[in-house]
Amino acid sequence: MKNTKYSEDEVAIGFVFKLLREAKGFSQEEAAGNEISVPQLSNFENGKTILVTHHFIAILNNINVDMFEFQNTYNQYLGSKDVLLFSTKVSDAIMTQNIVQLELLAKQVEDSLLLKPSNKKLKLDNIRIKSVLYFVDPTYSITGDELNFLINYLCGLKEWGMYDIRLFGQCAQFIDILKLADLVTRMTAPMQANSELHHIKLAIIQCVLNVINVFVNAKMFEHARRLIKYLEDSKIHEYFMFEKLTLIYNRANYSYRKGDKKALEAMKECLEVLKFCDCVNTANIVEKEISGLEHEKK
Incomplete structure (x- = not known):
């Protein structure tokens, strides 16, 4: 039965943690440590519960993963839902002066902004991608x-x-x-x-x-x-x-x-x-x- 208590993005946090834990070779017992119980960790990884912040940070430390690494993996897991994913592609497109790729990325941001016109983060992303496009096509501003x-x-x-x-x-x-x-x-x-x-x-x-x-x-x-x-x-x-x-x-x-x-x-x-x-x-x-x-x- 689908969990309706938490959003898909919240549930994804536990799934991504499990991916990283297994990739690092840690057992649930090792990851939980003295911070939480193994059943708590299992429920978290399977999307049944979420953890408070200090517990989450502690179990990340237990598997030698920092927040920067976790955020990157989380973004990749969410795929096109996370607009931050275009950052690396933007850098690559600038260096190769791939204006077609940049315009596709710009369209992605614009479409998201149409759905949420007052979203501060999306407004900033839109400004950022337009500024980047200026480097390869000065008609953009x-x-x-x-x-x-x-x-x-x-x-x-x-x-x-x-x-x-x-x-x-x-x-x-x-x-x-x-x-x-x-x-x-x-x-x-x-x-x-x-x-x-x-x-x-x-x-x-x-x-x-x-x-x-x-x-x-x-x-x-x-x-x-x-x-x-x-x-x-x-x-x-x-x-x-x-x-x-x-x-x-x-x-x-x-x-x-x-x-x-x-x-x-x-x-x-x-x-x-x-x-x-x-x-x-x-x-x-x-x-x-x-x-x-x-x-x-x-």
């Missing part, structure tokens, strides 16, 4: 109302998570320079509780690198210099080699546009590293940018 909605949302944040950082980075080119400077200061504020987590730290670095590019292109060199100094002082870990290389490239781009013509050679060296590492799509983008700068010089 966001409206003034959408931009105000985005800025008000970002300004109201007390804690910046992965979603917020990526949203900001992907929409940065549409935001007024002064407001952009204010928002990046808010995002990098030292009181952020999760800023030392590796995936959050990496997302912030990537976002700042993108904002540096926006400032350099707008010839707002002092703002760019401050962010370059911020990343230099942050001592980007060697794990993040691509980000270290991007910082070198952005610093050289900044210096070149400030008048140091020799800096173009450093940019070309970065390009050669990208080619050597077989980062084909990124290398193509960088090569076009360098070619454009050389054409301007002539």
